[in-house]
Amino acid sequence: MASVPARTDLARTYLDHAATTPMVPVAIEAMTAQLGHVGNPSSLHASGRAARRVVEESREIVAASLGAKPAEVVFTSGGTEADNLAIKGAYAASSPRGRDRVVISAIEHHAVLDPARWLADRLGADLVRADLVEVQVSTSGVVILDELIRAVDERTAVVSVMWANNEIGTLQPVAEVARIARRVGALAHSDAVQAVGHVPVDFAASGLDLLTVTGHKLGGPVGVGALLARREVSLEPTQHGGGQERDLRSGTLDVVAVAGFAAALKVAVEAQTAERARLERLRRRLVETVLAAAPDAVVHGPADPALRLPNVVNVELPGCSADALLLLFDAAGLDCSTGSACTAGVAQPSHVLLALGRSVTQARSALRFSLGHSSTGADIDALARALPEVLSRARAAART
Ligand SMILES: Cc1ncc(COP(=O)(O)O)c(C=O)c1O
Numbered sequence: 001m002a003s004v005p006a007r008t009d010l011a012r013t014y015l016d017h018a019a020t021t022p023m024v025p026v027a028i029e030a031m032t033a034q035l036g037h038v039g040n041p042s043s044l045h046a047s048g049r050a051a052r053r054v055v056e057e058s059r060e061i062v063a064a065s066l067g068a069k070p071a072e073v074v075f076t077s078g079g080t081e082a083d084n085l086a087i088k089g090a091y092a093a094s095s096p097r098g099r100d101r102v103v104i105s106a107i108e109h110h111a112v113l114d115p116a117r118w119l120a121d122r123l124g125a126d127l128v129r130a131d132l133v134e135v136q137v138s139t140s141g142v143v144i145l146d147e148l149i150r151a152v153d154e155r156t157a158v159v160s161v162m163w164a165n166n167e168i169g170t171l172q173p174v175a176e177v178a179r180i181a182r183r184v185g186a187l188a189h190s191d192a193v194q195a196v197g198h199v200p201v202d203f204a205a206s207g208l209d210l211l212t213v214t215g216h217k218l219g220g221p222v223g224v225g226a227l228l229a230r231r232e233v234s235l236e237p238t239q240h241g242g243g244q245e246r247d248l249r250s251g252t253l254d255v256v257a258v259a260g261f262a263a264a265l266k267v268a269v270e271a272q273t274a275e276r277a278r279l280e281r282l283r284r285r286l287v288e289t290v291l292a293a294a295p296d297a298v299v300h301g302p303a304d305p306a307l308r309l310p311n312v313v314n315v316e317l318p319g320c321s322a323d324a325l326l327l328l329f330d331a332a333g334l335d336c337s338t339g340s341a342c343t344a345g346v347a348q349p350s351h352v353l354l355a356l357g358r359s360v361t362q363a364r365s366a367l368r369f370s371l372g373h374s375s376t377g378a379d380i381d382a383l384a385r386a387l388p389e390v391l392s393r394a395r396a397a398a399r400t
Pocket of ligand 1: 018019077078079080081083109111162164165166191193194214215216223225
């Protein structure tokens with residue numbers, strides 16, 4: 001009988017934590033403790049109630065970790081689903097009331113960008129097409145607030161600006177975005193997938209109506225996340241069925257994954273301050289290492305640590321193709337990325353780098369290194385050893 005292949009740990013240098021980061025031991029323990037149990041959390045019998053208890057305790061942990069109320073936590077299958085529910089759900093609830101505009105930043109992750117463009121381009125039947133505005137960003141990737149203010153009006157259903165960008169790490173003025181949306185009665189959403197665990201994220205203090213978080217970027221399992229949604233917010237579900245999660249997200253909850261997500265989120269948030277300082281020191285070494293080997297390299301995003309994530313370095317290496325660099329690093333035992341994992345492999349320049357004003361050629365020579373809880377100085381040493389050879393071979397390949 002065929003069996004699923006075992007995945008052994010490879011002796012590699014992993015510098016792609018923004019794509020996914022290893023699970024932390026407490027998450028594995030929390031999940032292992034649930035694996036042998038039966039019970040659908042919607043069932044009324046004792047087994048169901050025991051499962052429900054795990055879900056509700058996890059909900060309380062998620063809420064407490066993010067400055068939210070338990071009733072505001074809607075568990076989903078991850079960031080993509082939460083973003084889709086926020087954008088499409090807010091639009092479907094608001095457009096019949098004359099709010100048919102959707103305003104997002106030009107550097108959103110595809111999990112926000114694509115549902116917003118779908119609302120504008122391909123919507124069928126009973127909903128009118130959205131009037132989508134993609135607000136431009138500065139050269140360091142900060143949304144231009146004057147443009148946002150001009151775009152957001154009484155017709156706006158939802159404004160979505162990510163808390164931290166996944167490719168260049170820029171932090172956005174989320175509380176200001178929420179204020180701008182609130183002034184005209186529009187809903188404010190932020191994709192905080194990359195921010196949670198790296199910078200403070202407080203849902204209540206942010207003034208947002210909706211916030212996305214996912215498990216696998218913070219040491220939890222893949223396939224679980226949450227949309228935080230204020231109780232007063234009117235959302236249409238994007239998925240229909242058993243009416244779980246306040247009827248916003250039908251489907252039997254994955255108790256094991258929810259428990260692992262909550263356990264990982266709690267430790268990520270508790271460790272955030274110390275971890276931010278530690279990763280910032282590693283990041284500085286990483287940048288110095290790259291600039292020593294390639295003095296003409298361009299590091300994207302703000303230089304000021306207060307304005308960006310501590311774990312993401314996006315660097316343009318002139319005269320090299322990022323695809324070639326990625327393959328050469330891969331052959332040298334080092335994992336990194338040419339952009340967001342979701343678009344990696346698709347031969348398109350990053351929409352984020354183009355929005356910063358980089359040319360197609362420049363955007364195609366940019367690599368992302370990202371650090372996480374298991375990163376150490378040894379990872380930077382390995383990068384330093386691999387860089388000279390990788391760079392000279394990538395430059396030679398680009399000349400041919
Ligand atoms: C900013 C951002 N939003 C959303 C997602 C999608 O999250 P998930 O993989 O949980 O669907 C990602 C993943 O790369 C991301 O970086």
